[in-house]
Structures are given as structure tokens and as C-alpha cells.
Amino acid sequence: METKTNTTTGPAFLDDPRIQGSFASAQRSIGLYGALTAAALTAVVVVAACGHTVNGFMWVRAVLPPLITLLIHRMTVSAAGGSRRAFERLSGLTVVMPIAIIGVDFVPGVCPLWYALMQSVCMLPVIHLAFLTRGSALRGAFPKAR
Secondary structure, X not given: OOOOOOOOOOOHHHHOHHHHHHHHHHHHHHHHHHHXXXXXXXXXXXXXXXXXXXXXXXXXXXXHHHHHHHHXXXXXXXXXXXOHHHXXXXXXXXXXXXXXXXXXXXXOOOOOHHHHHHHHHHOHHHHHHHHHHOOHHHHHHOOOOO
């Protein structure tokens, strides 16, 4: 009986050490983002438990980012496997997220300054990821389609 096995693990260009290094750095950034957003959620829970005011906006903005971490992780894994579509989504999302989150948090009266600063710190790994997706290694792996 003859068995056929598929030995390909993805596009050959993804075996480049620079590309693998960029995706490894991306995974670390996502892990850090997840840890920071979990800490932010914990801070909101502690502040609320201590009897301080925590509005609905703060709750939503504290609960959603840890969930978004899973989405970003999934896109990164797909992109590391050679998915151009996942790479393009990841690249776009990592640019829009920091602008939207930091921009809205610093609108006067939306949330306390400590919370806006905490959310801004959470965006640092995402900003790093945005630079990674625009770096020469990954840009070369996923050139723009014409």
C-alpha cells in the first residue's frame, strides 16, 4: 500500500532566517500585548472593587483588548504560514489600533488620565508590530500585488 505524505510546511521563502526572526519578534510582541492588556483589565477590576468610579467605556476598553490579542495572534500564525491576506490584515490592524485607542482615550472627559496612559502603554507592542510588518524582511516576503 502506497502512502503519500505532504512534506511542505509553507512557502519556501518563509524559511529565510530574517523572516522567521521577524515572526518570532511579532509573537513576543503579541505575548507582551496580551500580558499588558490583562494587567490593565486587572487594574480596572481592582479600582472598581475599591469603590472608585469605573465607567462603561473603561470596562469595554479593558475587556476587549485581551480578546483582540487572540485575533492578532491567529492572524500572525496564518501570516507566518504564508497567508498574504492575514499579513495584510495584520499590517493594517496594527496601524489603526494605536491611533484609534490612544486618540479616543485622550479625548477630555472620556476616561481618567491614568487609564489613558495605561492604554497607551498597552499599545507599545502593537506599534512595534506595525513597524515589523513594514520592515524589509516581511515586506519582501509579502510584496504588494499588482
